Amino acid sequence: xxxxxxxxxxxxCDHDTVDVFADLGHDSRTIWHKDTDLQNPDLVVLPGGFxxxxxxxxxxLARFSPVMKEVISFAxxxxxxxxxxxxxxxxxxxxxxxxxxxxxxxxxxxxxxxxIRVETGNSPWTYGLTKGRILDIPIxxxxxxxxxxxxxxxxxxxxxxxxxxxxxxxxxITPEANPNGSVNNIAGICSVxxxxxxxxxxxxxxxxxxxxxxxxxxxLKAFESFLASGN
Amino acid sequence: xxxxxxxxxxxxxxxxxQGKAVSGxxxxxxxxxxxxxxxxxxxxxxxxxxxxxxxxxxVKEICNTLLANPNTELYHFDIEKVEES
Numbered sequence: 001x002x003x004x005x006x007x008x009x010x011x012x013c014d015h016d017t018v019d020v021f022a023d024l025g026h027d028s029r030t031i032w033h034k035d036t037d038l039q040n041p042d043l044v045v046l047p048g049g050f051x052x053x054x055x056x057x058x059x060x061l062a063r064f065s066p067v068m069k070e071v072i073s074f075a076x077x078x079x080x081x082x083x084x085x086x087x088x089x090x091x092x093x094x095x096x097x098x099x100x101x102x103x104x105x106x107x108x109x110x111x112x113x114x115x116i117r118v119e120t121g122n123s124p125w126t127y128g129l130t131k132g133r134i135l136d137i138p139i140x141x142x143x144x145x146x147x148x149x150x151x152x153x154x155x156x157x158x159x160x161x162x163x164x165x166x167x168x169x170x171x172x173i174t175p176e177a178n179p180n181g182s183v184n185n186i187a188g189i190c191s192v193x194x195x196x197x198x199x200x201x202x203x204x205x206x207x208x209x210x211x212x213x214x215x216x217x218x219x220l221k222a223f224e225s226f227l228a229s230g231n
Numbered sequence: 232x233x234x235x236x237x238x239x240x241x242x243x244x245x246x247x248x249q250g251k252a253v254s255g256x257x258x259x260x261x262x263x264x265x266x267x268x269x270x271x272x273x274x275x276x277x278x279x280x281x282x283x284x285x286x287x288x289x290v291k292e293i294c295n296t297l298l299a300n301p302n303t304e305l306y307h308f309d310i311e312k313v314e315e316s
Binding site (some may be wrong): 005056057060064080092093099100103104105106107145147148149174 | 239244246248249252266297300302303
C-alpha cells in the first residue's frame with residue numbers, strides 16, 4: 001500500500017512511522033505540512049509529536065496547516081487515516097473524530113508501556129483481532145485525557161466506535177489502569193464510517209524487532225489484512 | 232486601533248487538573264477558604280480597525296474557529312480602543 005505520513009513542524013514520530021511501514025514492505029513517505037499533494041495514498045498517517053509546540057491547544061494550529069485541507073477532503077471521500085498521539089489530537093481539532101484530548105488528570109507526562117484492550121473487531125484497524133485481546137503498546141503524552149460530553153459519549157459507545165481502552169494485564173478496565181483520566185478508559189476511537197482511527201498509544205513504537213513489545217504489528221497487520229480482504 | 236481582550240475558559244463540566252493542583256498548593260499555604268481554582272487563557276489581539284460593532288463578529292469568528300474548542304471551552308471578550316504606538 002501507499003502510505004503518506006504528514007510532517008508538521010514539531011512532529012517527531014514521522015520518520016519512525018515511515019520506517020515501520022517501509023519495513024513491512026509498503027511504499028511510505030513523509031509529506032510536508034505545506035504541501036497540498038498527498039501523493040495518492042491508500043493510508044494517511046498523522047504522526048506523534050508536538051505540532052506547533054502544542055501552542056494554544058494540542059493540534060489546534062496543525063489543524064489549519066495547508067495539507068489539512070487535502071487530508072479533510074481525503075477523509076470526506078472515505079480515505080483511511082490513522083492519527084497517533086498528536087495525530088489523534090489533530091483529528092479531533094479538525095473534527096474528523098469527536099471529543100478532545102486534555103491535560104492528563106495527574107498532570108504528569110506519562111511515558112511507559114501500557115496495556116490496551118481491543119474493544120471490537122469491527123474496524124479496519126482490528127480486523128481479525130478478537131474482542132478482549134490485550135496489547136502492550138507504549139504511551140508518551142501529557143495531554144491524552146479523552147473527553148466527550150455524556151450525550152456524545154453514549155452515541156460513541158452505542159456506535160461501537162471505541163476501538164481500544166486502557167486496561168490492566170488481565171484485561172480489566174480499572175481506574176488504576178487508566179494513565180490519564182480518559183473517560184471510560186478510552187485509548188482509541190474510530191469515525192462513524194470506521195475508516196479513521198485516532199489513538200494515544202504508539203503502535204509504531206512496538207513494531208520493530210529492536211524493542212520490547214511487538215504488539216504494534218497486530219494493529220498494522222490487521223489493517224493490511226483488511227485491505228487485502230478487499231473490504 | 233482596537234484591542235480584543237479574550238478569555239477562554241474550560242466549561243464548568245470539564246475537569247481542570249491544573250486548577251486543582253493550584254487549589255492544593257493554596258490550601259497548603261494556609262489559604263484555607265479557597266474553594267476551587269480554574270485556570271483560563273487570556274489572549275489580546277490588536278486590530279487596525281476603529282469600529283467595535285464591526286469588529287465584534289470577527290472576534291467571535293476567531294474564537295469559534297481557532298481560539299476556543301467548542302467541545303470543552305467557553306469564551307468571552309471585551310473590545311477597547313488603544314492608542315497607535
